[in-house]
Amino acid sequence: MSTLAANRPPRIAVALVVIAAIVMLTPMLWVLILSFKDNTALMADTSSAFLPPWTLANFRSIVGEGQVFTWLMNSVIVSLAMTAGVLLLSSLAGYGFARLQFPGRKVLFVIVLLGLAIPEQAVIIGRHQMFSAAELHNTHAALVLPGLSMPFGVFLMTQYFRAIPKELDEAAMLDGASRLRIFWRILLPLSIPAQATLGIFTFFHAWNDYWWPLISATDKDMLTLTVGIAATQMNFAQAEGLGFLMAQAVFAGLPTLLVYLVFQKYIVRAVAGAAGQ
Amino acid sequence: MRRLLALVPLAMLAACGRSDGRTEIVIQRFFGACQAEFGTLSDPGKADGECGIITAMINQFEAANPDIRVVENTVFWPGYDQLTAQLAANGAPDLVTMHSSAIPDYDARGLLEPLDDALAAVGISPDQFTAAARAGVTAEGRTMGLPIDVWAPLWHVNMNLFREAGLVADGKPVLPTSPEEFYAQAAQFKERTGKPYLVQVTSKDFAGPMRVFYAWMMQQGAPPFKDERHSNFDSPEGRRALEFMKELYERGLSARNLDYAGAVSTFLKGEGGILVDGTWMVGQFDAAAGDAASPLYRGYAVRPFPFLFHGRRVSLVDGHNWVMPRNDRRTEAEREAAQRFLAYFAANDFQWARTGHFPAYRSIIESEQWQQLPHREDIALITEIGEPLPRFVRRQSPIEFIVGEEAAAAYTGAKPIERALIDMQRRADEILQSF
C-alpha cells in the first residue's frame, strides 16, 4: 500500500465519508428493525418500529412456512452449479487457447472476445424461445445453462494461463505427461487466484440474476430467492403484512451479506483483479 | 475442485422432487400469499379475506381427498405473464384463476380446454350459474371455465367520518347523484373532517384508475370499445370522464400518490372518506368494523359507484373463474382429479362469497344465508345492472395497464387530457390490431 505518513486525508473529508457511511447503513437498519415488529402495529404506523415491543414472530413464520427455504435451496443449487460449471469450462477452454495449437485458434478466441460485447437483452428472447421449444423451462438446468456461456471466464483464464511460464509445461512433457495431466496437476492448482476471482464473480452473478429466472422459472417451487422475494413484494398489500415482508428481505439479504463478510478480502481482490484484466 | 464437481450432480439429483405415487395437480392462483397466517387452516369458515379463504379451501379439499396431491402455485396478480410463458413451454398448470375478461383472449388461440363434459361429469350444469357468471365463461356456446364469482368495483364508505361530515341520513351514507353534488359533498367532507373525500390509487397499480375511467364512460352510455379492433377512449365521454377525475383531484378532494397497498392502508387507518376498491374487500372491512381498535369500528358501509351522469345505471363487472389451460402432458387421472376439485369448489362457493364477491350460483344468491351476510343487500343491485366488457375485447390485460397508466397521468395533471386520450386510444388500438 502506498501510504505516506503525511498523507492523512483532511478531516472534513473523513467526516463526510463517515456521514455517507451512515447513509449507506440506515436503509438496511430500517428494514432490519421493521422485521422485528408485529404486522398490525406496522400497519397503523411504521414509526412504531423504533419503540418496543419487538418480536421474533415474523422470523418464526418464515421458518414455519417453508417456501422461502425452497427458494433458498434453489438459489444455492443454481449458483453453485453455475459456478462449478463456469470454472470447469472456462479453465479447460482457457488452457486450450493459452497453451495449445489447433486450427482456427486465433479466430475462435477473437470470436469469444466479441461475445463479451453482447448484452443479455440481445439474447434473452432467443434463449426463451429455444428453451420453450425444448420444454426445458422450470428446471435447474434452464437456470444454469445460459450462464455457462459467459465469455468473461474464458478471457480471464486464458490471460492467466498465458502468464504462467511455459517451462513448467515443457518440463512435465519431457517426463511424458499428457496434456490433460499437465492441465489438471500443474496449471489448475497454479491458477487458484484466478479461479477464486471467477468463482466469486459467477456466484454473485448467478445468485442475483433477476430477468432470466423471472421468465424461465414460473413455478412457485422453482423460484430462486431473488425472484421469490420479488413475487412477495408485489403481493404485500393483499395478505402477508409488512413485518413479515421485511423479515423475508432480511432472510434473503443475510446469506449474501454473510458470505461477503467472511470472504471480503477475496471478493474485493477478485473484483479488482478482474477489472485489471 | 474435484470434490466440488462431484457435489454438483448430487445436488441436482436432490433437487428433482420426490413423487409419492399420488395424482398430482397444479393449481395456480393469484389472491396473494398468506401461508404464515392461514397455511395450515382447513376450515374456510374460520378464514377471511380472499387469500385466507382460498388457502383454507384448497387445504380442505386436500384433506378430503388423500389420493390427490395439490401443488398450489401462487402468482402475483394477475399472473398472465407467467401463464403465457408456461403455455409457450407446454408446462401450464392444471387449473388456473382467470378473469372473465381474459378468457376470450386465451380461448381465441385455443389455449383453454372446454369444460362442458368435465362439469357434466360431476353434476354441474351452466344453468346453475347466475347470468353474469355464465356469460363470463361461455364462448361460442362452450363452457370454458367454472365460475368462482362475479365482482365489481365499489365505493367503501367510512361512516364514522361521514357522520362527522354530516353526510349520513337515516343511518345511510349520503352519496352524490351528479358531479355538482359530488363537489359539494366532497368539499363539505373535507372541511369538516380535514381528510380527503376519496381515497384511490394513482400510482403503480393501474387497474384502479382503469376501472374508474371505464365506469364513468359506461355511465354516460359510451362503450369503452367500439369493436374488436377499435377502442373508444378518445371520445366526448372519455374526455368528460377524465375531466371529472382531474377536477376532483385538482380541488384536493382525493388522496394523492397512493399505490394499492397505500390506498387500502390509508382507508383502514381512517384517513379518508371513501375507498375506491371492490367486492373483494367487503369481508375484510366488515371484520375491521367489528374491531373496537379500528377507525372503522361500527362505521362501515359499501355501495356501488354512484350514478353521476344521468345516463345509464350500470356497473362494470368481471369475474374470477377456474380454467384448464391446454397441456399435452396432462393425464386422465390428473384431469379427473382437477374435475373433483371443481366439484368441491362449486359445492363450497358460499365460503368464497364471504369475501364480498358475488357468488356464481343462483341458488346462493337467492338463499337467505347469502342475503343475510353483511352489506350484501346494499350491493345486490349490481347483480341486475352489472355489465362485463364485451366478449370481443381481447388483450384486455395489457390494455388495462395502458388505460390505467394514461388515465392516472391525465387526472393527476402529469399529462394534458387530450394527449392522454389520444395516446390511450393509439396504444390500445395498436394492441387490438396486432394479431
Place this chain on the structure above:
Amino acid sequence: MTADHPPTRRSPTSHRWSGILFVAPYLATFVFMLVVPLIVGIRLSMTRGDLFGIKEFVGLDNFARLFGDPVFLQTVWNTFYFVLLTVPAMTLIGLALALVLNHQTRWAAILRAIFFASTVLSVTVVTLIWRLVLIPEGGLAAVIAGAIGREPVAFLSEQALAMPAVAVTTIWWGIGLPMVLFLAALQQVPRDLYEAAALDNASRTRMLFSITLPSIRRTMVLVIIVGIILQFQLFGQPHLMTGGGPNNSTRPVVLFIYETGWKQWQLGYAAAASQVLFAMIAIAAMAQYYFSSRKDAA
C-alpha cells in the same frame, strides 16, 4: 508452433486436435447459449409474432415502427437520462471514497466494508429496502419528515422525482464497485512519485491533480465504460419500484422489451427493441473508449 522448440515425444498432429477437445465444451455452450439465441433474436425482430408462434416476416417494419413509437422513444430518453444521473455520480463518489479510504487502518477497512456491502445484495432486496424508505405511507423518509414537521414527499409518484429516486437507489446499491476499482488503481501508483513531490513541497491538491489522477486514468475510463454498460441495462429497479410510471417517466428500454414481449405478446417488436438496445450499448461504450483514447494520444 515453430521448429525452434525442443522436440516433444508427442506427434504434432495429435496435440493439434487435443486442443480442440479442451475448448469444445465451452464453445458448445457459447454457440448454443449466445450465438444461436442472437440469431434467433435477430430473425424474430424481423417478424410479427407472439410467444406462441411466428406469424409473418415483415423485414425492417418493426424498427421503423420503433422509431415512430413515442412510448419507445421516451424509454430511450429515460435510459440516457438515467445513465447521466448515475454514471458521473458513481464515478466521482467512488473516486472520492477511494481517495479518502486508501489506508491500512482499521476504521478505513470498516468503512470500505460498509460501502461495498450493498453491492452483494440482489436487486429485489435492494428495491424492497428502498421502497420502504421512499413510500409516503410509512417509509423512512416520511417518518423523518413527520418528525421534523414536514409533509412526506411521494418520490416514486412524482414525475420529476421518480427517476432521480431510482438513480439514488442505484447509486446506493452499486457504489462499492467503482470505489474498489479505484482503490486497486490507487495502490498501483508508485510511492516515489509522491515522495518526490513532497520533497518539492507540493500541496495535497497539486499531488492529486498532477500525480494521482493522471496515473489512474485507465481505471477511470474502465469505470465509466463499465458503468455505462451496466446502467443502460436498467430493469429490476423500475420494474419493482414504479412499474415504469408515473406517466412513462421511469420506463427504461429493457422494461419496454419485457412488457412488449411478455405482457403484450408482441415478441417480434420486443426483439427489435432489444437489438436497438444492443446497438445503443455498443455505440456508447465505443464512443466513450474512442474519446478517452484520443485524449490519451493528445
